[in-house]
Each structure stands twice: as C-alpha cells, then as structure tokens.
Amino acid sequence: MGKSRTKRFKRPQFSPTGNCQAEAAAANGTEGEEEDGPAAELLEKLQHPSAEVRECACAGLARLVQQQPVLPGLARRDAVRKLGPLLLDPSLAVRETAAGALRNLSACGGFDVCDDMVTKDIMTPLVALLKECSAGLDSNDMSPQEKKDKNKDSIENIANEAVNVLWNICECSSRAVSIFNKEGCLEIVLNYLSRFSTNVDLAISVAYCLQTVTEDNPELLKSFSAAGLHVLESAMLSPVSSMEYVLLKTLVAGTIWNLKDLIPSKSQAEIINAVLKILSEVLEMDAGETVIQMKVAETQRLKTAAETEEIVENANGDAFIEDDAMEEMPHKRKARRKTFVSDLLPPTDKELRQITALLSAQQTALEIIVNMCCSEDPSDDEWEELSSSDESDVFMETSFSECDGQLLSPLCLSHEVHAALTNYLIPKKVIEKTSFPNNIAVDLCSKSPTWKPLIRKMNTLQCRALVCLQSLVSLLDVDHLGGAPALQTLAQHLSQLLFSQPDFTKHTDFLEAISSALRALLQTMASKNISQCMTPDQLMTLCKTGICNSNTGVRVNVVSILGITGSVLAKEDGTLETLKTIGCFLLEVATKDPSLVVAGEALDALFDVFADGKEAERASIHIKLLPALKEFQPIFKMKMRKEGRGKYSPEQLCVLDNVKMNLRRFITYQETVEKRLIS
Template identity: 75%
Template sequence: MGKSRTKRFKRPQFSPTGDSQGELAAAENGTEQEDDDGPAAELLEKLQHPSAEVRECACAGLARLVQQRPALPDLARRDAVRRLGPLLLDPSLAVRETAAGALRNLSACGGFEVCDDMVTKDVMTPLVALLRECSAGLDSSEMSAQKDKDRSGSSVENIANEAVNVLWNVCECSSRAVSIFNKEGCLEIVIKFLSRFSTNVDLAVSVAYCLQTVTEDNPELLKSFRASALQVLESAMLAPASSMEHILLKTLVAGTVWNLKEAIPSKSQAEVMHAVLRIVSEALDVDAGEAVIRLKQAETQRLQTASETAEATEAAGGGGVATDNDEDEMGAAPRERRGRREASVSDFLPPTDQERREAAALLTAQQTALEILVNMCCSEGPSDDEDEWEEALSSSDESEALVEDALCEGAGQLLSPLCLSHEVHAALTSFLLPRKVFEKTAFPNSAAVGLCSRSPAWKPLVRKMSTVQCRALLCLQSLVSLLEVEHLGGAPALQALAQHLSTLLFSQPDFAQHVDFLEAISSALRALLQTMASKNIPQCMTPDQLMVLCRAGLQSASVGVRVNVVSILGITGSVLAKEDGTLETLKAIGCSLLEVATKDPSLVVAGEALDALFDVFADGREAARACVQIRLLPALRELQPVFRMKIRKEGRGQYSPDQLRVLDNVKTNLRRFVAYQEAVQQGPTAEPPEPLREGAALAPERARFGEPSSNASALSVDSRF
C-alpha cells in the first residue's frame, strides 16, 4: 500500500460574523437567486464600493455564496478571484479578513480545479503580500492599535489565519502554488505564525495543516529549513496539551516532522522518531467516545447555566416602579417585546461551539495520528522512467519480450515494500501502538453517536468518528503486513483478530452501502488472511460468509473494494485447494473470479482476478478437478488476446506506470499459466500434476495491486491485539 494520503479533507470554512450577514441573508435565500444575474453580480459590483463597510458586507456575502456549488461557475465566469484578490490588501482590516475568508471558502468548496484556477489568476501575488504584511504587523504597534479601532474587531492574527487557510488549500491542490511557496520564502512567514502557538492555537493549527501539506515530497523546501525553524517545531511538539486543539496541533506538527526526516541530522533521528510516535500514542490514548460525551454534556450544562443566569438578570432588571418609558415598553406589541427579550437573553450567552470544536479537534488528531502511522509503514521504492516503460509497452511483440525479461530481472521492485527502521520498531514497541490501533477499529461509541445525532451542530462528528475507525482499519492492515506472527501474539491472536473483523463486517446488514468502511475492512481482512495463509494458520471465515462478502464487494463501485474482495477469494481458494471435499466451493470461487476477469470494466480488478485464479488452480487435486469442470482453460485461452489488447489500448491513458507494470506481469503469467494447464490436461490424470511454482512457470514474486510485500523485520513484541 502506498502513502496514506487520503481524499481531500473537508476544510473548516470561514464564517463571517456581524450585522452585514443579516443584510445578505434575504438576498442569498430569497427571490434574488432566481434572477439570471443572481446575487453574485451585485456582490461583486459592491467590492468596488468606496465604503469599507459595504465592501466588507459584499465579501461576507460571497464567503457564504461560494458554499453553494451551483454558484461556482457563475463566480468563475465573472472573474471573482481577480476581483477579490486586491481586497486582500484593502486599507480596512475587516475587508482584508472577509476577503480572505471568501477566498478560503472558494478554495475549500471548489476543489482541485478551482484552486488551480485561482493560482492561474494570480491569487498568490496578493496572498503572499498579505502574509508578509501580517508577519510584519505582528510586531507593529501601529497595527495593534488599529485592531482596537476596527469596528469588527479584526486583528492581524485573524487575517493571518484566513490567509494561511487559503495558502494551505491552494498548495494542496496546485504544484505551482507549492513552487511559489518555496520561491517566495513563505516558510519563514508561517513559522513565525506557528511560534505564537501558546497564545493563538487556531492560527498555529492552520499553519501546522499547511506545513504538513507543503513539506510532503518537497526536497527543495527541506533545504530551506534552518535550525531556528526546527526549534519552533520542537517547541510546539513539547508543549503541554492543555486542550484537544493542542493535541491536534502537536499531532499535525509531528506529521510535518515526519515529512522532514531527511533534513534531520542522523544523530537525532532516533530521538525525533521517538518523539513523533510519542505524540501519536498520546493522541490515540484518549477514548474519543467518552470525550465526546463529556464535552457534549459540558456544553449542555454550560448553556443551561448561562440561560438561567440571563433569565435571572433580566428579571431583576425588570422590577421596580413603572415609568413612562416602562409604559411605552408594556404597550409594545407582544411579538416585538418577545423579540427584544430573546435578544437580551442571547446577549448573556457565551459562544456555543467551543466544546464541539474541542471534540472535532480530538477526532481529527486521532485520524491524523493513524495516517502518520500508515505513512511510517510505507516507503517509496525506486521508480523507473515512465517514458521508458511506455515505450516498452508499444504494440510490437519484440518489445513484449523485452518487458518480460525486465520483469523477470526486477520483479521484486514492482511495488514499494513496507519497511520499518529500527527507531520506528522500537517506538512501536514501547508505546504499544498495535494494541491502540486495534482498539480504534471498533465501532464508535453508541452513546456518543446518539448524542451527536440529536444535535444538528454535532451531527457531523458522527462521520468523523467513522473516519477514525476506517483509518484504524487501514493502519491495522499495514501492521499485520509488517509484523511477524509471533510478534502479533501467534496463531490464536490472529484468529481472534480475524473473528473480530468478521464480526465488524457481518454485524452490519448493510455493510455494502458504506464504501469507505467496506474498503478499509476488506483491506485489513486481505492482509490478515494472507498472513494466516502464508503460515498455514486455519482461517475462520465460512464459505457462506465468503460468498456474501464476494457478492456485495464485487457489485461495489469502488475499484479498491473489488480488488480486495477478489484477492480474498484467491487467498481463501488457494487454501481450500489443498484440502479434500472442497470441490464445490472451489468451483464457485473459480466461476466468480473468471467472471470478474472477463467482465470487470477495470483492468486493475481483472488483473487481480487472473492473479487469484493462478493461485487457486496452480496446485491440488480438488483444484485440478474444479478447473476442468468450470472449463477454465478454454475461457483463459479466449481471454488471453483480449486482455493483451486491452492493456495496449486502454492501459497507457488510464493507468499509472506502477499499475501497468503489474498488468504486464499478469499478462506474462497468464500465457505461462495457460501453457501449464495445457500440459497438465494433456498428460496422465491418475496423479495430481506437479504444482506450478513461483519463479519457475510464473514470473517471480508476482506483484499485487495495492498489496505490500511482507519483508518486515522482526519486532520483539508481546501480543498487542
């Protein structure tokens, strides 16, 4: 499995406050949207208004409008980025903040294409200038005084936070933005913002997100890191975790430090890796379900107390002898009096989202910690020149022979192997991380899910809890692939783990509807069953369960799910092929794999199905009988030229070089497997044929789609599961 850079996260978005929003609500939700011009034209026009208050109002409206996906094309057509960009340097701090907020939301909601378009339209020029001014303004008494004068309370740090979020979003989506980040020396600026983590954790978290993004696969930036910058990162990692947001900050910084490992002196490597995994361990130590319950209850209690205090204060202020003004107030319409009363009570209520922010920060920290672990378990293997490989995949038969020779010489390097350094091994051991990962694979706390589901504001956290579970399952896959069986607790522990995963899977009747969960758990099951098969450990999934998973998984729209399910079929079938009385199950498995190999629209899935067929029918008396009865050989003869043609026609444009290497290896093995079966079925049948061994008839070390090699070093660990 490659690096665990997951799908783009849903970004926290800018939420403008102030009276200007109320003025825009009707325009955004009322009849103006039905006009062909919509609210976009009017808001963009107001960006040029001489009044700073009107410009701020327009920026706030755009910040909310861009969250409506249908509005994005209209905003692009009207060149919203070029109109908003100059306002990042507006004389008014409030306008700067809301303009940055609008661009933040645009980059968060628009996705990769919109972010790339923003860079094309030169948003980076005013954005970098704004970041520089904010950096200078942090020490400027003039701008500090300006903060107090600004009617909206906008500060340099608030503006910097919005600007860093824009920077983070565009750098994640655009390599050109990352190049500008490197060239313009943005590292020094954001490190200065990060150094204020003790007083402004929100800004520090935004910077940490940005740094984790820009430091990944960026050798040029690694050269720019000075000792002073590393010291700031170290200080943030060593700071006490006084809140869930500080836990998130430390975890994000740990991820950044892992990305920077090549820039860390070798004498400090062990210490740094230990520190990174200590933070990962601390993040995973927290029981997220209990924490969510505690925080939700704390919010409820706080709001109730504040409401009672406000009611009592208002009641006390309303007593005494009535005056003429009191009579006027009593004479007001009931709705008007009630509206003023509700506004008065709300003035006493504190902000209502702090506990929710803390809960979200914890869940995000745990998700990030698990992603760091997966990335630690993977390494980048040597990559061949893509042009050379594509040239080798030309249509000539001569080049096919050259490709085959290359595969036989270097098949062991087709996929990046999993590996762990000694330092990571030692830290995994000392922090008991396999056990902590295993604990996170359980379903989210039902009481916490219930509390969050009943509150619209907290309901998104249910999704976050499920995401943590999925990340834990993917992390478990890596650990199972890495660690020796004895270091996972031996055969009994692996069987118990397999039973746990089966229970998770089949306890949900609608598991096929949850694609992320199904992909994660099928990946974990695939790795676990492969390990058990390689050590001849009896597997615990029944044929009925296997076929239920097969039917559900092969109908999934996710290529990853289909690849995992096909591989599980192959692993299970190869085990059953060596046993007696398994003919019918082998026939069912063979028919399923053959159908996938011939009909699945993805060559990756079809290739995995062929590879699984080679495993199942390469050896064993029952496998030989099943092979004849399902007419596997004629089907593969017919498929062989079709598969070769698809690789030539579809492969180059749709699949990565790594996938093409694996597909070509499968093509080579298909030809050899057909020749082997022809020899078997033409020879005597009284005795089972000699098994088809790897490295002989088939190409050595056949690569798998998305499956890591199991070349892990041993860990001296007791059972952690």
C-alpha cells in the first residue's frame, strides 16, 4: 500500500488523453519554452465568473499538464488548491473538466505530485464530489424534467473522471488510502461498480481503483459487507459481450484475490479456482489475431461508411442540383467525407477500444499471477535470522532481486494455488505469450498513427509474460512444467527469442524481463542436473551486452546467469578455458561495477563457480583469483561503510553483509586450495 511497495506489479503512470512524457513536449516543439505564461493565464481564468471560461481553462490545463516541464511551475502557482474547489462548481461541465485536469495531473506527475495533491487536501473536495455523484445517480424521486436537468450521463462522466483521480492518488500515496478507508469511499465506488451493465467504462475505472486499494489493506477488508462482495461476484460472473467486459472481469478477479483472507477456508479452493479460470480464459485469447481482425473490421467499416455517405450525397445531388452545377460536387464531397471520417477516429473508434481492452486484460492477468507468487515481506526478526545464518549463499540465491536490484521475498505457493495454476494450464499459456507480439499485427499497427501506440502495449505484454514465466519456473515442480525435455525446449525458445532480435540491447525492459526468466530457468535446470542449452558464445554475448546496460536489474541477472552456468561447468572435465573466461569477467564486474548490489552478486557468482571441482581449482590459479580478492576485500568493506547506508535499502545491506562475510570465508578456502595445489 502506498509508494513504499516495490515487489509487485504496479500500474504504469499514463495520461488518458496523450503522451505525458517529456519527449512529447519536445516533439510538439514546446520543450524549453517558458511555460509560466500560459499556466498563469489559465489558472487566473479558473476564478472567472463565467462557467464557460472556467470550463475552457480547466480543459486547457488538462492538456498543459501532459508536458512534464510545466509541472513544477503549476506546483509553484498552487494549481491543486485552485482546481480543487471547482470539483464542486455549480456547473456540471466545469466539474467534469476540473476532474479531467486533476486526472491528467495525477497520472503524469507520478508519486511526488500525487503526494503533494494529498498534502494540499485534494481528497476533501474529491470525496465530496464522489458522494454527490453517488447520491445523484441514486435519486429515484426526480420528475422527468429534473432528471433531464441533472443530466445522468454528465454525472456518470464526472464520476468516472473523479474515480480515476482517486485511483491515481491512492496508487501513489498511503495517506490517500487511509483517507479512502476513513471516509467510506468503498461504499461509494461499489455503488458505481453495481452499474457495470449500463456503464462499463465507469465500472472499469472503479475496478482498477479497487484492485489498488484492496492490496495489503486489512483495515479496508473489515469494511467489506456481504452486499459488497455480492457486487464483486456479480461483476466477475457477468456475461462477456465485449472486450471491455473481459477487462472488467479480470480486474474484479484481481480484487477478489486481494480479498481472499475474507473468504472462509472451506471456500478458498473454490474462489482460487474461479479467479484462475478467468485468468486462464483471458490468456487463451489470441491478441495478435484479434488485432488483425479488428484492423480489418475497422477498415471495412470506414470504407462502408464512406460509400454510404457518397451514395447519400449523390442522391441529394440528383434531386436538388442542376446539371451545370455538377462540377462542384467532387470538391464538396471530398470535404464532407474528410469531416465524416475524422469523426470516427479514437477515442470513439470501437475496434481500437476493443483491442486496447484485451491487451490491458491480458497484462493485468499476468500481473495478478505474479502477485499470487509473492509471499509477504519478512519481518525484521526474519531478516536478522537470515543475516546471521551460515546458509547465506542459499539465501542470496533465493532473495536477490531481478527487478532493478531490489530484494524479493522468497516465493511460495499454497496447495490450492499450485493446483489451480497447473489445472488451468497457466504455464503453457504464459509461455505462448512470451512469443508475442505477432509480426503481422505489429506491421498493421505501424502503418496507422492511431494504432501505433498498441505496439508498445504488445511489447509490454511480452515483458509481463516473461516476468510471469520467471515466477512460475521458480515455484512449480519440474514435472508440472513438463519435465526435463520441456525445460530444455523452453531454454532454446528463450535463447532464440533473445538472439533472433539483433537490436535486443536497445530494449532494456525486454532485456531485463528475458534475463530474469533465463536466470530462473537455468537455476532450476542446474538444481535438477538438467543439461543446459546456451552455448558459451551465446552466454558471453549476453553477459558482455548486459553488463554495459544502465539498468541494475539487467546487470544483476547476467552476472547471476554466468555464476549458475559456471558452477555447472566447474564439475565437468575440459572446461578450464571457459572457466577462466568466466572468472576474469566476474572479477572485473566485482571490482569495477559502480553498484554494490551488482558487485555483491558478482562476488557471490565467483563463490559458486570456484567453490568445487578440479577444473575450477586450476582456473582459479590461472586467473590469480586469490590475490585479486585479497586486494579487493578492504575496498569492498570501505565502499559498504561509505555508500551502504545512504544508497541501499536495509534488505540490500543485509545481503551485502552476507557477501562480505562469505568473502572472508572464501579467501580462507582459496588459501587452502592454493597451498594444496602448489605443494
């Protein structure tokens, strides 16, 4: 809950109406401009007596906040405190655009901006607005004219924008989640969710919000009534009439997983099966084929619409235009057709909405599965016990992070989850998603400006599948993964996936995800004495490329992969030269990498590779491992003293402390080896 959580998937920040990255500003020619001018003017207009002027100012700010350089200026000018009261403006249109501006601000600004919004008390008018909208939608005693004046559609639109603001802020701020709990927001958003059959967009926004606020929030769990659980159950079991409903069901399934502690133990297996059945059905859909089908459908629809428009114009021309005026028709027809087609572009493009919903549903399903595989964070006592344990090398292997150098707690699965994962063929379906995206689908999307953003979504889906695969390989028995032949086939698949892309080094997210999956797979294969499939050349290519990456997680992964492979080779004959190459590489990383986390992982890999085996002993003498480590030992200690407390988390320091202790032990062991070999 809140921004301190790092181990589980979190929704990436996004702008609902455009690219909120600084690159967007540069592309639009706005980078480097003085933004205080338009920001100051728009903020001043928020106080204008005319509702129309206030509405236009809010709309202008909604666009402006998507440019990263303007955010500090808006903060200086107290934009949040000026927009907040407009959430309760007498004009419904102003309320909606003010909520839209705050939605974009919270999405594009990230953790710091959201935390600042809570500090500036945005939650007070936001909660009041949510309550008013809920009451307005529940009013059944209005006259027909009053209902028209209230404008139910507008109220639902306002509620949708407000829920998105709430969702963004609660995802970034634990204080916002506490306010959500205390102010009874749960009942309000469940009321919105109950309208899923008539307003799926609002229901999806609520489902995203609920999935966020129910994670690790025992206080909120106490507030769930039987009626609230029934609303969730109804939404999860709703019939699928569109891809939006597929997304809704997936999100609700994630929320129900977060609420599993509320479920009586006798019903746990039933609920887990219901959740994983939905996730399995979502992952079974062929997103690549759906992209192709939807693009063809869109093309045909636009063509038919254009032909229909032309027929109507021809009919009108025959009835009302004289022959000598016919020469002007082509020009008029072209202008009208252009307007007609432009009206059909996103966000109203139904095919694009459908495929976007499916991709989001599949990404969410993969993230839920990964979260299922995460145990709770160890307590301080557990960390202390692990830190003093003699089994620190085992602890490091299971606990070092694959994600940007952060620590993960050891993975575990209950019997019910384990059984459901295998019964619904989740590993098979996840592996299939690692091959995504479909080349034909990518080609189609690349040719359409409105569909091109889907390529990034498809790439993200592939990365999520690879991370999910990593968790499953770490958790499931080899037999449940298909046995040794299946793991060897999977290793070949991942190697081909990696080396078939000549520019894989440019895609850090992909490189981190696939190196994480390879690391877990090779570790499992090594522990079961299953022969590995990567050639020495492939291995060194991956490692030399990965170690130059700026992402700490990538460097940690490739070093670990090298340690796993080296420890296997150390027990085989005729591997001296390869072990020398591996040892020299790991020594260089340990002594030169700027990150202590990576250096620690490299040292740990050296301990694994040169801990046993005749070839390893000979290689250690050749590369002068002992004097190199003796020279580096005081440097490593000094770096830990100088940099450790300020740059690294307590968990990382715990692991590094184990590395320091093991380094001392390993030097003693190497001294014994060297004396024996020399004598």
